[in-house]
Amino acid sequence: MPDPKLNYVPCPDASGGHRMAFWEWGDAKAAHVVICVHGLSRQGRDFDVLAQALVERATHPIRVISPDVVGRGKSDWLKDPSGYQIPQYVADMLALLAMLHQQAPIVTLDWFGTSMGGLIGVGVCGTPNLPLPAPVRRLVLNDVGPALQSQALQRIGTYLGNTGQFETLQQAADAMWAISTSFGPHTPQQWLALSAPMVKPHPAGGVTLHYDPDIAVPFRAITPEAAAQGEAALWQAYDNIRAQTLLLRGAQSDLLHRDTAMAMTQRGPKAQLVEFPGVGHAPTLIAQDQVDVVTSFLLKDSDEKPESGAG
Template structure:
């Protein structure tokens, strides 16, 4: 175990690919991240910071993170109220600007001045806001099915289900419930795919029930009038990536990021590239062959130092 300031790194067990790292937010919430060390030869390269979606956690990157860690260090954050990060006392802190502050606190603790971001949905919004708040910090970005323009229909769908639902008696029951809710997002999934997906997004309680692995109060800010709407023009935040390599992934069936908005994003920045992942909605898991090939090409473009 290594302790630095108010942060703690728990060294990996034999056979495990990551170290558990804990740090504290400015309002006293204990937060968690997985750190994949990466190759020693790439120690000077800006690390890749993975930022999950609204109801997701570090397991969302359980396949992608070790793949990227073959090239450089990878840090997978769990936002407050998710996974091993503690629940917030004030549910109205479950908002993007607070998540940015939590990320900055981690970067400060680890003395990281520059990083590369991989953000799914909410994580992509946090990535854009981080680039705007910390000029020069983000030297490359992957935005997974998110951008400065979001479709209202998709936002309403998320607002309707987030924070709802109860527990299930078995993983199969939970997978079937998740499949029913998300059938239009991943129409080609088998029950085995749904089980894998559910084990990334749910957890087993001490009572032996299966529940979503997040604080249901993350929905509180979405319940206020216009909750979940950006309320501000996010194009300046997107443009804050400047000439950094930017990969925009879009699910072909997405109801959050429109094809028109994605194309506009690709044209807006000099080194932005759009790749559409066929047959999936919001959001690609980034395990798809098309997504993985695009990610590998994007990593090859990232600055080495």
């Protein structure tokens, strides 16, 4: 599988700006752009398998873009960690879209977001009057919604920010698997491939996880009152979404409750729900059935429902 191209976009912030890295697959001049955004402590190479499948299966030119959200992967770290929140991430995505549109006009825009990447997508799609180069046509929310289960957030908080030091990639991969078994079944080879972009050299030797430990600062500062306000704002944004929406859920997810998922099928864009058995939070889009559902949804020109034996 060929590696994607690595590029950067300058993004404004209150401390003088930063660079956001992004990975690019497919035709750099394509009018159809799919943005794929990762989860809280992940990075853009999570989408290697999905992006390759989209490029191979598309019957028209397509450009798949997977950013490393600021503080992760190859992107800069923020000087002020309080910026590690959805408003900054949405602003960064607008800067990315503006640059991509300048490079090659975007006619068809789709969005895939896992967990945090889905919340960023809700912000992009559900905030009125944003300067988008084109309206988002189709939106895939991967195991996330406006209401997040508190026990899952507590679970994530137990490891977020602990980037560690490991002697080898395999040791780091084993440590990540210990906190990621909810991702569902993976072969050792699949997990090692997913883990390789998750580490970088540690100054004292060996490797460490790729992200800024300070992404945990605003996460841990969330009060119950702020969480309630955030949930209300997210529901309002969700209700504003006009994109055709597909909601993926790991059937054993502890972050996206099934009641929330069902509510998302009844209001706003009335998402179609597809659940994957044997998976929790969150599907990694490595398994063939997961890839098939998403490529079918994003590549079909009509409004047909995506094909799946899993939902």
